Amino acid sequence: LNNNIAVCVQENILRFRAQGHGAKGQNEYEFSLEFFLPVKPEVSYKSTQRQVNITVHKEQRGWWDRLIVQERKPAFLAPDFDRWLDESDAETEIREKERRRLKASRHKEEGFVSLKTGYLFVYNLVQFLGFSWIFVNMTVRLFIFGKDSLYDTFHTISDVMFFCQLLAAVEVLNAAFGFVKTGVFPTLIQVSGRNFIIFVVFGSLEEMHRQPVVFFVFYLWSAIEIVRYPYYMLGCFNTEWKTLTWLRYTMWIPLYPLGVLAEAVAVIQSIHIFDETKLFSIPLPKNIGTSISFSYILHIYLVLMFLGLFINVRHLYKQRKRRFRTKKRKAN
Numbered sequence: 001l002n003n004n005i006a007v008c009v010q011e012n013i014l015r016f017r018a019q020g021h022g023a024k025g026q027n028e029y030e031f032s033l034e035f036f037l038p039v040k041p042e043v044s045y046k047s048t049q050r051q052v053n054i055t056v057h058k059e060q061r062g063w064w065d066r067l068i069v070q071e072r073k074p075a076f077l078a079p080d081f082d083r084w085l086d087e088s089d090a091e092t093e094i095r096e097k098e099r100r101r102l103k104a105s106r107h108k109e110e111g112f113v114s115l116k117t118g119y120l121f122v123y124n125l126v127q128f129l130g131f132s133w134i135f136v137n138m139t140v141r142l143f144i145f146g147k148d149s150l151y152d153t154f155h156t157i158s159d160v161m162f163f164c165q166l167l168a169a170v171e172v173l174n175a176a177f178g179f180v181k182t183g184v185f186p187t188l189i190q191v192s193g194r195n196f197i198i199f200v201v202f203g204s205l206e207e208m209h210r211q212p213v214v215f216f217v218f219y220l221w222s223a224i225e226i227v228r229y230p231y232y233m234l235g236c237f238n239t240e241w242k243t244l245t246w247l248r249y250t251m252w253i254p255l256y257p258l259g260v261l262a263e264a265v266a267v268i269q270s271i272h273i274f275d276e277t278k279l280f281s282i283p284l285p286k287n288i289g290t291s292i293s294f295s296y297i298l299h300i301y302l303v304l305m306f307l308g309l310f311i312n313v314r315h316l317y318k319q320r321k322r323r324f325r326t327k328k329r330k331a332n
């Protein structure tokens with residue numbers, strides 16, 4: 001065969017033309033075939049000294065009763081029985097291919113799901129251990145030292161609380177990347193609100209370290225978390241413990257407002273310290289004034305805090321309704 005080959009599929013018709021040596025000697029040979037069912041327009045071919053192999057793909061997988069539209073096939077057309085599949089063979093092969101493809105994709109998905117579940121489980125476990133340590137430590141100290149324990153909460157607990165709250169930033173990413181089915185905004189409010197309190201209001205002012213309000217803030221935070229994280233841990237195995245679910249979606253009703261109230265008290269207590277120490281104050285040009293106290297930011301924060309409380313209480317109320325509603329439906 002010469003290289004002068006033209007092959008194409010147009011309107012479901014395969015057209016072939018080539019120069020070569022065949023039954024009529026050196027000549028131009030051509031044929032066209034209209035396929036029985038739709039084929040893809042892309043066609044590929046491979047030419048050797050002896051033959052041209054043309055590959056055309058069916059638009060849809062499946063068995064065809066015949067190759068071309070005409071019932072009588074042209075004389076030059078004969079099946080290659082080495083590669084012939086009868087109807088049941090073809091179906092079996094297609095089904096086998098489909099099964100292998102599904103298995104491979106399920107395998108991939110399962111790998112991802114188990115990795116994600118493992119990661120979430122470890123994350124929740126670490127947070128559970130951290131907050132349990134905080135809660136138990138504070139409770140034991142309260143029993144042993146009574147009222148005195150309220151004054152040194154920051155010194156005994158803050159390192160672990162810093163760690164847990166910094167780590168909690170991961171929860172915003174989990175929500176953002178869709179690892180957990182939850183809104184990014186409520187989580188962002190929760191994490192940034194708490195981190196503002198612990199790192200700015202408590203962390204940067206030594207005068208705040210010995211305030212009893214630290215005890216109330218830390219105790220309220222940890223009380224809710226020692227229920228929330230085990231609830232998530234069980235969720236990783238699609239298991240639930242009814243009492244825990246009830247606690248997770250009920251405890252916030254008194255604890256969230258109380259927690260925000262305790263945080264508000266801490267912010268208000270810190271205002272005069274920021275005013276006196278001028279810490280984080282924003283310097284101004286001399287002709288305008290000396291500086292803007294950080295306490296202005298704190299006033300704005302106090303407003304944002306109640307806005308944040310409103311958004312999160314609404315979010316948790318919705319989650320509670322959703323959770324208890326689906327459970328009832330499942331029980332019916």
Ligand SMILES: CCCCCCCCCCCCC/C=C/C(=O)SCCNC(=O)CCNC(=O)[C@H](O)C(C)(C)COP(=O)(O)OP(=O)(O)OC[C@H]1O[C@@H](n2cnc3c(N)ncnc32)[C@H](O)[C@@H]1OP(=O)(O)O
Nearest residue numbers: 180181182186187193224232235252255256259305308319
């Ligand atoms: C722009 C920034 C502004 C900054 C300034 C804002 C200032 C605002 C300040 C506001 C003050 C807030 C400070 C905080 C105060 C307190 O904490 S007070 C103490 C009491 N606190 C609480 O009661 C709140 C506890 N926290 C929460 O409940 C959450 O953090 C939440 C974000 C508020 C709500 O959680 P959410 O994840 O949306 O709800 P869930 O129903 O629990 O979860 C939904 C589904 O997702 C699964 N899931 C979630 N997380 C995980 C995980 N880590 N691992 C595995 N699975 C997870 C969960 O299982 C649910 O799935 P289903 O069970 O299938 O429904």
